[in-house]
Amino acid sequence: MEGCRLAGDPGGGRGLLARWIARGGLRQQRTGTTRFPAALVFGHFLLAAAGLVIWIVYLAADRGALAWTSFGILVAVALLGFTLFGRWLPVHRAPVPATxxxxxxxxxxxxxxxxVAAHGLLGAAPLVLVLLAALGVGGS
Structure with a gap:
């Protein structure tokens, strides 16, 4: 699972999702063991993918409304990501019982x-770049 990162996914989002699923994240929904609700995890992933698709369409069509739509979606993705990070941090910091x-x-x-750290830091870059493009900074 360590090599789950794919080209074009420098933060390892798909790898993180694959690892969470492989380690029982979906099965743990029934027992409440995981602090990550499946809707939150998949919502973050699917909105990120939708934002990327809309951004690609913007690049092809050069419609300002698409840039702003992509930015709005990426803001939602970032908020979901912060929520996931906030739920992950106490689990990561908690001591592991010997049993x-x-x-x-x-x-x-x-x-x-x-x-996790690289995914969060690198995830901020598209958000900033999309905002700058939507504002017309550096455009022709």
């Missing part, structure tokens, strides 16, 4: 700190 097995630990406990 806790892999299946009892929340799935998000297995997300690599470096990938």
């Amino acid at each position: 806790a097995g892999e299946e009892t630990a929340p799935a998000e406990r297995h997300l690599p700190v470096l990938v």
Whole structure:
């Protein structure tokens, strides 16, 4: 699972999603072990994908409304990401009991700190770039 990052996904978002699922994130929805509701996880992922698609359409069509739509979606993606980060941090910081097995630990406990940090930091770049493009900064 460590090599889940794909080209074009420098922050490892798909890799984080794949790791969360592989470590039982979906199964843990029933037991409440995970602090990540599936709707939050998949909402973050799907909105990010939608924002990217709308941004690509903007680049092809050069319609200002599409740039602002993409920006709005990316703001929502960032808010969902901050929510996920806020739910992940206490799980990451909590001590692991010696008797806790892999299946009892929340799935998000297995997300690599470096990938989570890089995903958040690199996720800010498109938000800023889309905003600048929507404002017409550096445009022709």
